Amino acid sequence: MSKPSLARGTRDFGPEQMAKRTFIFDTIRRAFQRYGFLPLETPAFENLSVLMGKYGEEGDQLLFKILNSGDFSGKLTDPDWNEGYKALTGKISEKGLRYDLTVPFARYVVMNRGTLAMPFKRYQIQPVWRADRPQKGRYREFYQCDADVVGTDSLLCEAEIVMLLHDILPALGIEDFTIKINNRKILTGIADMIGAHGMEGPLCVAIDKLDKIGKEKVEEELIQRGFTSESILKLEPVFSLSDGTAPFKELKNWLSGSEIAMKGIDELETVWKLVKTLGLENARIQFDVTLARGLSYYTGAIFEVKANNVQIGSISGGGRYDNLTGTFGVPGISGVGISLGVDRIYDVMEELNLFPESRKTSTQVMISNFDEEAFLYGLSVLPKLRNAGINAEIYPDSVKLKKQLDYADRKNIPFVILIGSDEIQSGLLTLKNMKSGEQQKRNASDIIALLTAERS
């Protein structure tokens, strides 16, 4: 016999936590549906050929791989063992747990492109798995809520994502948040402008840390990553720009020589305009050149949402990807989407005390079980309550009333029906209000009417 334990980075969710999580899921799902997204679910695991190479090298490493079933090592030869673990992995594992919902979605779109009404809008709420080291707000199994549109380049999609976030987060009580937006094309243009063509990857990683470690440290890191001091000098405008409120003009002057950067700026300006046209006042959107995060497949807009005044990383992220389906052989389908992290939103709401006070119980009334005769009588009342739409249960054992009331108390059941010989004889049951302690004698249909009224 061994002590039970949870796998690293995983958690159980008890009834109380589930009530809160369900509240989040329901709020998000309702919003997704209101914007015309349709539901989709995909398998927990996929063939590794689908997942590998989509998230960069780092991502490949964080994929949970599933060992082939059966005699996975039978066909291995001595050279296989000496080729290193990466080559070996390919020979003993063909499947992996999904790392996000976007790539499985792209796979689905490619496999079903003939039958989908394009542009196709889908939402998907499922867990994903990542084999990284757990930390605050970071788990190895967590839920993502994704909404994506594929099959259109329209920047309305980006604007709608902004709207969607402005619907969902306040509905959850998160009023103080910032949607940071950047565009991959601008980053590409910057890399070109400073004479570091194709190096936007490392550039992004370093720049992204600006607000965390400061300008000097960023410059140090850039040198370490192989940028020339000349390039870094040319990068100067980025630092002065980063906290401006309407930096597009400056940015245009600086990057006028880069066609691709100008296109990126233009795209962002359009998004800003569309958001305004959609009637959103005081949008919590902020352009941030230093926002460089994003999985390797992003090509246009990049989003990241931060809840302010909390010690938790971003609660949402997303962006536009032009060639994700291309990696499955079907190019030319552009997509854009957003992903909300339920587990982090939960942590934020917990930290800010934002969960509405909800009834911790689902049972509204419990019938006591005094003795055999009363039990049988109770069984005849129970279905009447349930048929009337009242959540009801009967205590299953004939034990001391004290114990039964204690159970009701602990389960936060607001009403108890006491049935004994008196009640059976008169047909008037004792309805006890557990909060006030008061009791009244009523017949079954009166009780149903009372409880129904109580519920609303």
Next chain:
RNA sequence: GAGGUUGUAGCUCAGUUGGUUAGAGCGCCAGAUUGUGGUUCUGGAGGUCGCGGGUUCGAGACCCGUCUCCCUCCCCA
């Protein structure tokens, strides 16, 4: 994957330089109360001290390994 930190009852934690039988609060169970929960009082149960090895006459404490929690880096929801 690199570095740091933590682990003692169901929970939160004490436990002296290594020394008898490892403690407290809360919770749990039972009784006070044979038809009445929360409050109170009384009593009780509950520990391979994360796991494995080592040092020692003797280890919860010291050493090594390992797992886990939390944190920093990397990266991300």
